Amino acid sequence: MANRLCEMFGIEAPIFAFSHCRDVVVEVSKAGGLGVLGLARMSPQRVDAELQWIDDHIGGRPYGVDILMPTTYQDAGEGEAKYDADRLLPAGHLAFVRGMLDRAGVPALPAAEAAQIERDLVSTFNFTPGESAAMIEIALRHPIKLIVNALGSPPAELVERAHARGIKVAAMAGAPKHAIKHRDAGCDFVIAVGTEAGGHTGSTTSMVLWPRIVDAVAPLPVLGAGGIGRGRQLAAALALGCEGAWCGSIWLKTVQSEVTPEVKARMFEAGPDDAVLTRSVTGKPCRTLRSAFTDAWDAPGAPEPLPAPLQAILWWGQGRTRVERVRAKEFLTYPVGQIVADMREETSVRQVVQDMLGELSEAKERLDRLLG
C-alpha cells in the first residue's frame, strides 16, 4: 500500500496490533502488519524474556513496544509499606471488594499467597517514571522499531535516544490538544483513540475525533484507534484522513490471544453495551467487558473508585486473582472495545488480517462504483 506508515516501517499493510501477547505480535508482523507488545504489568525480567522470544520467532520483521509513561501519577509509596494492601488501600474499598466476593461465595486466597501476589503486583505496576525508564533500557537492547507511550507525551530524552537508533516514537491522543503536544514532543505519528476503543479512552467517538486530530497535526501521520476490527472500518479510517489502523480488541478473539477461555466465551456473547466505560478497573476511564465487578461500582452506595494506580492494584490484588482461581465467570472482565459485539468466534491472527484486507478491497470497489 502506498502509505507513509507502510514506508516508515517497511510493512505491507498499515495495521498496527496492540497486544499483551507475544504470539499476536509475531503473527501480525509476519502477516504484513506491525505488532506492538504492551509492557504494562510486566517485570523487567519478563520484558527481556518476551522480547527475546519475539526476536527468535518474528523472522526479522519489525515490531514495537507500548509503555505506560504517565506525566502525573499517585505514588504507591516506597519500601516495604507499598506491599501492604491494608496500608496502601482505604479500608472501605478493601471491605467493599472483599465483601462483594465473600457474598458471591468466591473463596479468599490463603494469607501467605495473597501477600505474595500483592508484592509481585505492586512491584510490577510500572506506573512510575523510574520503573518506565528501567523497562525502556531493556527494550532498547532488542531490535524494536517503535516505542508508543500510552499515557501522555514521551520525554524529550527518550525521543532523542530512540531516533538516534532509528526507532520511531508515537503516542495516544483522545483530543487534538494532546495530539499537538505529542507532535511538539517529537513523535513520528499520533494514534487518535475514539471512545469505542477498549482500554483507557475519552468520550469523543472515532468518527468525530479522527479528522479533528488529522487536521490538528497535519502533515504528521495519524493512526485511527477505536472501532476497527474489519476492512470497512479500516477503509473508513483512511477516508477520514488516517494513514492506518491501531487495533487491540480484535486480536482477543484469536487462538493466539492471551485471554482465558472463560473470558473469550463471555466476549463471544457480548453486545456493544457490554463494553462499558468504567473507572472501576484502573482508576481512569477504561472500556472493559461488563461484569458483576464493574456493575457493583455503579450500584447505589458504592464507593468512588480510587485514583490510578490504586484502583488497579485493588482490582488485580483483591479481586482478579481470587476470581480467576475459581473461574467465577460473572466477575471476570478484560479491556475490550465496542467491536466486541462483532467478535463471535475464534480464528487466527493471520485470518483476521486477511479478512481485513479483503474487506478493505471490497470497500474500495464499492466506493469506486458509487463515486466513479
Next chain:
Amino acid sequence: MANRLCEMFGIEAPIFAFSHCRDVVVEVSKAGGLGVLGLARMSPQRVDAELQWIDDHIGGRPYGVDILMPTTYQDAGEGEAKYDADRLLPAGHLAFVRGMLDRAGVPALPAAEAAQIERDLVSTFNFTPGESAAMIEIALRHPIKLIVNALGSPPAELVERAHARGIKVAAMAGAPKHAIKHRDAGCDFVIAVGTEAGGHTGSTTSMVLWPRIVDAVAPLPVLGAGGIGRGRQLAAALALGCEGAWCGSIWLKTVQSEVTPEVKARMFEAGPDDAVLTRSVTGKPCRTLRSAFTDAWDAPGAPEPLPAPLQAILWWGQGRTRVERVRAKEFLTYPVGQIVADMREETSVRQVVQDMLGELSEAKERLDRLLG
C-alpha cells in the same frame, strides 16, 4: 452519484437533512440533497402552514417529514387535567426546576402567560398515536416523498397508505434488532444512529453500529447518522456500507437555522464533551448542548428525570420559556451532536453541502492514491 437513494428520490447527493426549520429543508433540497422537516412539537395548523410554505418555495424538489410515532408512551392525561402542570408533574420536580431558576435570578413568568404556555405545550406534544395520526393526515395533503418515524417502526397501515401514493417510509435504529423490525415493517431504508448524534440516541458509536446494521438488513439501504458534518465523514459512511448520510446538527450553524443567536454563539465555543447525553430534556437519552440545566440533573441530590414526555413538558414548560425570555445563556440548551466541536462559524446551507461534496471528492482521490 450512482446510488440507490439518489435514484429512489431523484436527488444528486445522498445527503438527508433533518431540521425543524423549513428554510433548511428547502435549501438542502434545492442544493441537491433531501430536506426532512421535523414535525414534533408543531400543532396541526402549523404543520399545514409550514408544508405549504415549503411547497411554495422548494421549486418542485423532493422533501420529507419526520414524525414521532412511539410504540410505548406515558399518556399525559385527558381533558382539562392534562393542562395543569401541578397535577401532571411531581411537586419535587417542579420545585427542583423552579428553585434552580429562582436562585439564578431568572424571573418567573406571569401566571396567566405560564398557564397559556402549558396549554399550548401539552396540546402540541404530539407523542400519542392519535396526535401522530392527525399530523400524518395533514402531511399526506402535501407532495411529500418521505415519511420518517423517529421512534420505533411505522404502523403497517401507514406504510401501505404511503406506498400507495409513491411515498417512501424509513425509521431510525440504534441497534440491529430495531433495524430488522423496521425492515420487516416495510421500511424502504433504515437510518442507523450512532451515539455521537444530536437528539435521541443510543450508546454504540457510528463506526461500530453502521456496518452491523448494514449487514443486518442487507440489501435494504442504510443511511448513516451521527458524526457527519463534512465530506470525509460522508466518505466514511459510504466506506462502512451506508448509502448516504442523515445529518441534523450541521445545519444548526447555518444562517437559515432556527436556533437563537445566543445558542448559536454557545455552540461555536463548545467542545465535543459539551454535547452531553442526558435524560434531563426529554426523559429519554438525548444528546444536547451542556448547560446549567443539564448539569443540575447530574448533581448529588438531584431527582431522577421523569419518563417521556413528562420531562420534556417539565423543561419546555417550566424551564425553557423562562430562560429564553431573559436570554439566560447558561441555562440554554439545544439538541446537538459531538460534531458541534467542528462548528465554529456561521455559513449557508448551500455552502455546507458544497463543502461536504468537495471534501468527499478529495477523500475519494486520497483513497485512490493510497489503495490504487
